[in-house]
Amino acid sequence: MGSPSFAEYLHVSKELMHVFILLILAWVLIGLSRSLVRVFRNYMHTRISSAEEGRRVETLARVFRYTSTAAISLVAGMLALSVIGVSIAPFLGAAGVVGVAVGFGAQNLIKDYFNGFFMLVENQIRQGDVVEVCGKTGVVEDITLR
Structure with missing residues (x-):
């Protein structure tokens, strides 16, 4: 039972790099989805005529932002586990x-x-x-x- 070889260290570092890239990609996708929701919300605010409709748009924007963040995070977590061999x-x-x-x-x-x-x-x-x-x-x- 000797010390790990360089090839084993290289393999582990590649897996960690893949996980790191995956997490960065998930972070970018979450930011992009939030930006898209913000653009949609701003677009809808230019089309509405009452404060009541504005509150409705805000509520729907919150729902879509939460749902997209949860879905992206869940998929990224599952992919990260898969990459490290779990x-x-x-x-x-x-x-x-x-x-x-x-x-x-x-x-x-x-x-x-x-x-x-x-x-x-x-x-x-x-x-x-x-x-x-x-x-x-x-x-x-x-x-x-x-």
């Missing part, structure tokens, strides 16, 4: 099982987020609207996904 198949299998369990457990929460997203996109309810829910009447002050 099999991602067990992670994906475990994620599937956990996803099913969380899906059943948080079914109402997930349903609320999807309903909130579609309410925002379809503009079903607006700030300032008077609503009645379960016999209670009130004014909509803020709209979020949940």
Whole structure:
């Protein structure tokens, strides 16, 4: 059991360099996606006529920015693990099982987020609207996904 050879050090350094490049690429892609969301948001602000629509655009921009950042980070993490030789198949299998369990457990929460997203996109309810829910009447002050 001797000391590692130069070839082994070279192999490890190549893997680390690939991971480093992958992380830089992910960082650039996250920055690019945020810039695209910002450009879209600014473009939409030039097309809207009310402050209410502006708040709606801001909410949608936040959702898209978060979703793109999470997706890019997840893919980059899986690729980095793959590059250094860690099999991602067990992670994906475990994620599937956990996803099913969380899906059943948080079914109402997930349903609320999807309903909130579609309410925002379809503009079903607006700030300032008077609503009645379960016999209670009130004014909509803020709209979020949940």
